[in-house]
Amino acid sequence: xxxxxxxxxxxxxxxxxxFWKKRRYIVVLLAFFGFFNVYSLRVNLSVAIVAMTExxxxxxxxxEETWEQDFPWDSxxxxxxxxxxxxxxxxxxxxxxFIGAKIGGNLVFGIGIGTTAILTLFTPxxxxxxxxxxxxxRIIEGIFExxxxxxxxxxxxxxxxxLERSRMASIAFAGNYAGTVIAMPSSGLLATTYGWESVFYVxxxxxxxxxxxxxxxxxxxxSKDRHCSADERHYIENKIGSKGHNNVTHPWKAIxxxxxxxxxxxxxxxxxxxxxxxxxxxxxxxxxxxxFNLDKTGFLSxxxxxxxxxxxxVSGYLADxxxxxxxxxxxxxxxxxxxxxxxxxxxxxILTAYLLDPTWSVVCITIAVGLGAFAWSGFAVNHxxxxxxxASVLMGIGNxxxxxxxxxxxxxxxxxxxNQTSEEWKxxxxxxxxxxxxxxxxxxxxxxxxxxxxxxxPEQKALELNHKKAHTYANEAITIxxxxxxx
Numbered sequence: 001x002x003x004x005x006x007x008x009x010x011x012x013x014x015x016x017x018x019f020w021k022k023r024r025y026i027v028v029l030l031a032f033f034g035f036f037n038v039y040s041l042r043v044n045l046s047v048a049i050v051a052m053t054e055x056x057x058x059x060x061x062x063x064e065e066t067w068e069q070d071f072p073w074d075s076x077x078x079x080x081x082x083x084x085x086x087x088x089x090x091x092x093x094x095x096x097x098f099i100g101a102k103i104g105g106n107l108v109f110g111i112g113i114g115t116t117a118i119l120t121l122f123t124p125x126x127x128x129x130x131x132x133x134x135x136x137x138r139i140i141e142g143i144f145e146x147x148x149x150x151x152x153x154x155x156x157x158x159x160x161x162x163l164e165r166s167r168m169a170s171i172a173f174a175g176n177y178a179g180t181v182i183a184m185p186s187s188g189l190l191a192t193t194y195g196w197e198s199v200f201y202v203x204x205x206x207x208x209x210x211x212x213x214x215x216x217x218x219x220x221x222x223s224k225d226r227h228c229s230a231d232e233r234h235y236i237e238n239k240i241g242s243k244g245h246n247n248v249t250h251p252w253k254a255i256x257x258x259x260x261x262x263x264x265x266x267x268x269x270x271x272x273x274x275x276x277x278x279x280x281x282x283x284x285x286x287x288x289x290x291x292f293n294l295d296k297t298g299f300l301s302x303x304x305x306x307x308x309x310x311x312x313x314v315s316g317y318l319a320d321x322x323x324x325x326x327x328x329x330x331x332x333x334x335x336x337x338x339x340x341x342x343x344x345x346x347x348x349x350i351l352t353a354y355l356l357d358p359t360w361s362v363v364c365i366t367i368a369v370g371l372g373a374f375a376w377s378g379f380a381v382n383h384x385x386x387x388x389x390x391a392s393v394l395m396g397i398g399n400x401x402x403x404x405x406x407x408x409x410x411x412x413x414x415x416x417x418x419n420q421t422s423e424e425w426k427x428x429x430x431x432x433x434x435x436x437x438x439x440x441x442x443x444x445x446x447x448x449x450x451x452x453x454x455x456x457x458p459e460q461k462a463l464e465l466n467h468k469k470a471h472t473y474a475n476e477a478i479t480i481x482x483x484x485x486x487x
Contacts, residue, residue, distance in 0.1 A: 022232060023222065023225055023227055023228040023229070023232055024159045024160065024164075024168070024222070024228075024232065024236065026217065026218075027155065027159050027218055028168045028171050028172050030210075030213065030214050030217060030218055031109075031152060031155065031172035031175070032171055032172050032174060032175035032178070033175060033210055034109060034110075034113055034148070034172075034175065034210060034214060035148070035172055035173060035174075035175030035176045035179065036175040036176075036178050036179035036182070036210075037113050037116075037117065037175075037179060037203075037206065037207040037210050038113060038116075038145060038148050038175070038176060038179065039175070039176045039177070039179035039180045039183065040179035040180070040182060040183035040203045040206070040207075041113075041116050041117060041120050041141070041145070041179075041203055041204070041207055042085065042145065042279075043179070043180050043183050043184060043187075043279055044120075044183050044187045044199045044200065044203050045081070045082065045085075045123075045138070046082065046184070046279065046280050046281075046282075046283055046301075047183075047184055047187035047188050047191065047199070047283050047297070047301070048187055048191055048196045048199045048200070049073075049078055049081065049082065050191075050283050050284065050287060050297065051188075051191035051192070051196040052070050052071050052073075052127070052196050053070070053071050053072070053073050053078065070196070071127065071131075073131070075414045075417060075418060075420075076411075076414045076415065077131065078284075078414060079410045079411045079412075079413060079414020079415070080135070080411065080414070081131075081134065081135065081138065082280045082281075082410040083280070083406065083407050083408075083409075083410040083411050084134075084135045084138040084139050084142070085138045085139070085141060085142040085145075085406070086142055086276075086403050086406030086407040087139050087142060087407060088138070088139035088140055088141065088142025088143035088144075088145075088146060089142035089143070089145055089146040089403050089406060090142075090146065090400055090403040090404065090406075090407065091142075091143055091146060092143050092144070092146030092147050093146055093147075093149075093150055093395075093396045093397070093398075093399040093400035093403060094150070094393070094396040094397055094400055095146075095147065095396070096108055096112070096146055096147025096148065096149070096150040096151045096392075096396055097150030097151060097153065097154070097392040097393040097394070097395050097396025097397070097399075098392075098393055098396060099147070099151070100147070100150060100151030100152075100153070100154035100155075100392045101154050101157075101248060101390075101392045101393055103220075104154065104219075104220030104221070105151040105152055105153070105154030105155035105157075105158075105220070105392060106155055106214075106218045106219060106220050107220070108147050108151035108154075109147070109148055109151050109152055109155065109214070110211055110214045110215045110218070111144070111147075112144045112145055112146070112147040112148045112151070113144075113145070113148060113207060113210065113211060113214075114207065114208065114211030114215075115144040116141045116144045116145045116207065117203075117204050117205075117206075117207025117208045117210075117211060118204065118207075118208065119137055119140060119141045119144070119204075120141065120200050120203060120204035120207065121200065121201060121204035121205070121208075122137060123137055123138075123200040123204075124196075124197040124200050124201070146399075146403070149395060149399050150392050150393070150395040150396035150399055151392055152169075152172065152392075152395075153383060153384065153391040153392040153394075153395040154391070154392035155218075155220075156168060156169055156381075156384060156391070157240070157384065157388050157389065157391050157392065158220060158221035158222070158236075158240070159221065159222065159236065160236075160240070160384070161235070161236055161239035161240060162239060162240070162384075162388075163239075163320055163323060163324055164320065165320075165381050165384050165385075166315075166316045166317075166319035166320045166323075166333075166377050166381050167316045167317055167319075167320045168316075169316065169380060169381045169384075170312045170313060170315060170316025170317075170319075170373075170376065170377055170381075171312070171313055171316060173312055173376055173380065174308075174309045174310075174312040174313055176305075176309075177305040177306070177308040177309035177312065178305075178309045180279070180302060180305035180309075181302040181303075181305045181306040181309060182302070183203060183302075184283070184299070184301040184302040184305070185299040185301075185302045186199075186202070187199045187203075188297060188299065190202060222236050222237065223237070240388070248389045248390065250390055250393055251390075251454045251455075254452075254454030254455075255387075255390065255393075255394065255397075255454070258386070258452060258454070259446040259448075260382070260386050260446060260447055260448040260452065261386065261387075261394060261398075262442070262446060263379075263382075263442055263443045263445075263446035263447040263448075264379050264382050264383060264386075264394070264398055264443075264447070265397075265398045265401050265402070266438070266439050266442035266443060266446075267338055267342070267375065267378065267379035267439045267442070267443045267447075268379055268380070268398050268399065268401070268402035269401050269402050269404065269405060269435075269439065270342065270435050270436050270438060270439025270440075271342075271372055271375050271376070271379070271402075271436075271439065272402040272403070272405045272406065273405035273409060273431075273432055273435045273436075274345060274349065274368070274369075274372070274432040274435065274436055275369070275372065275405075276405045276406045276409050276410070277405070277409045277410075277413065277428060277432050278304065278365065278369060280406075280409070280410045280413075281409075281410065281413050281417075281428070282301045282304075282365070283297045283301045284417075284420075285425055285428075286300055286301060286362075288417070288420035288425075289356060289420065289421075289422050289425050290356075290358045290361060291358075292358070300362055303362060303366050304365050304366040304368070304369035304370060305369060307366050307367070307369060307370030308369050308370045308372055308373045309373075310370075310373075311370050311371070311373035311374070312373040312376060312377070314373070315337065315373045315374045315376070315377040316377050318377075319333050319337060319377040319378075329449060330385050330449030330450065331447065331448050331449035331450060332449070333377075333378075333449065334378045334379070334382050334385065334447055334448075334449045335378070335443065335444060335447050335449075336378075337374040337375065337377050337378040338374070338375045338378025338379050338440075338443050338447070339378075339440045339443055339444045340374060341371045341372055341373075341374040341375035341378070342375060342436045342437070342439055342440035342443070343436075343437075343440055344367070344368070344371045345368045345371055345372060345375075345433075345436045346433045346434075346436040346437045346440070347433075348364045348365070348367045348368035348371075349364075349368055349429050349430075349432045349433035349436065350429070350430070350433045351364045352364040352365055352368070352429050353425075353426040353429035353430055353433070354426075356422045356425070356426070378443070378447075379443065379447075382447065382449065383395050383398070385448075385449045385450065385451070386448060386449070386450065386451060386452045386455060387451070387452055387454075387455030388451075388455070389455065389457065390455060412428075412431075413428050416428055
């Protein structure tokens with residue numbers, strides 16, 4: 001039995017309510033808050049830009065009522081600003097995974113978020129200086145945040161036993177949506193109460209505080225953490241089958257000719273298209289089409305991500321439980337969760353396009369985004385199933401392609417939604433629905449939850465060979481015994 005093969009392992013350690021006694025759960029908790037910062041630092045501009053560009057009534061020197069804006073950006077310029085983050089983000093996906101596998105994902109994860117937080121503090125100054133400087137700051141923020149998702153897989157590869165992968169990754173990834181849930185309404189309140197600049201100062205400061213805690217507490221692997229008990233260290237190392245992956249050689253040809261890997265890429269791209277479309281454009285959609293004011297826009301934009309954050313915890317535990325109990329194989333769990341979510345998201349995106357009603361639109365968007373949690377318990381941890389030693393690199397490559405929607409979607413929306421009409425927004429939702437459906441089909445036919453042959457270590461191959469020999473000898477012994485009994 002391979003220690004990596006999550007299809008075969010049925011033993012798991014019970015999760016105690018005293019989670020702080022297990023060091024790996026402390027890592028998960030801090031990773032949760034890390035991803036909280038990843039998304040709060042990313043989405044605050046989506047709300048702040050509404051306040052930065054809204055028309056305000058003022059009285060001029062002649063006593064006449066007139067309008068003014070802090071920044072007179074048109075829809076195309078706003079689309080460029082919102083997508084600029086992803087120009088940098090796409091550049092460091094592969095690098096983040098590669099470096100994380102070499103020096104430890106904990107360092108790369110911490111530095112990436114910490115630097116982004118510092119740059120966020122300078123965003124108001126950059127915006128007031130020029131559009132070009134704001135774009136440059138957002139691009140650099142994207143460069144540093146780009147390493148976060150790939151390198152966290154290097155952390156799980158050293159801290160997460162196979163049958164806890166869905167649980168640990170889902171809890172940590174839930175921080176994305178907790179960050180969105182808190183950042184969107186808070187940004188609206190901060191902007192209306194203290195000015196749009198306060199949005200960047202508050203969340204930048206929170207990110208800096210988290211960076212200090214993460215770097216002080218989290219280590220690359222259990223053997224380097226003096227607070228990790230010997231029992232827990234031995235348990236983790238026995239389950240993951242290796243004490244380190246620093247000298248891994250990546251089989252590039254096998255990786256780029258692997259159908260299960262392309263299934264993950266297709267799903268990640270599809271989920272991100274719908275997700276980034278709503279993440280960057282939902283506040284504008286609620287204001288332009290449904291006539292919500294800035295306060296309500298921030299709160300209502302957060303509701304779908306609250307649903308997703310809650311369901312991520314549920315889906316992660318359910319995915320692990322179904323495997324532990326033997327009800328479904330890893331392949332079945334990944335396929336059913338991912339494709340079921342995509343089909344539901346397709347339906348609710350289409351409903352949103354047709355309804356365009358203040359109440360029902362928010363309900364449909366909430367369900368569509370919320371059910372994405374089950375997709376994340378499918379494709380997002382699938383790298384660890386098919387190639388745990390190479391997971392951070394696979395995530396880096398996959399997230400490079402999955403970042404393209406973050407660049408294209410806001411700009412495409414900016415060109416489609418010129419007059420802010422309901423018909424223009426309907427096209428945006430139809431495109432998202434179609435991409436979800438394509439991702440569903442590709443993943444259903446190509447996905448796998450089994451350790452791939454090209455990802456097996458020499459030790460694993462030797463162990464498999466010994467098992468096969470033992471099985472052959474056992475069969476031969478039974479045959480000889482039967483023949484002897486017959487004669």
